[in-house]
Amino acid sequence: MEAPPNPRKCLICNGDRIYRCLGCFSQPLFCTQCCRKQHYMLPFHQIKQWTGTFFEDSSL
Structure with missing residues (x-):
């Protein structure tokens, strides 16, 4: 499990951070x-979005 x-x-x-x-x-x-x-x-x-339990691939 991964966490920010x-x-x-x-x-x-x-602000609340949800992207890395x-x-x-x-x-x-x-x-x-x-x-x-x-x-x-x-x-x-390469942008990743926090889902609550891990970072997944995302696009802006």
């Missing part, structure tokens, strides 16, 4: 809005 690190806050806005990027250095965690803003011009980064 605590505290569960977005790297940028401190495997393409970004240190695999930061983001809320939906910040993840979209940060990856607007990075279509090939």
Whole structure:
């Protein structure tokens, strides 16, 4: 079982973080809005979404 690190806050806005990027250095965690803003011009980064028990592949 996998879990996001605590505290569960977005790297940028401190909102609830549910996405992580495997393409970004240190695999930061983001809320939906910040993840979209940060990856607007990075279509090939691999985004994963927290389901409550694990991260699964996702797209923005």
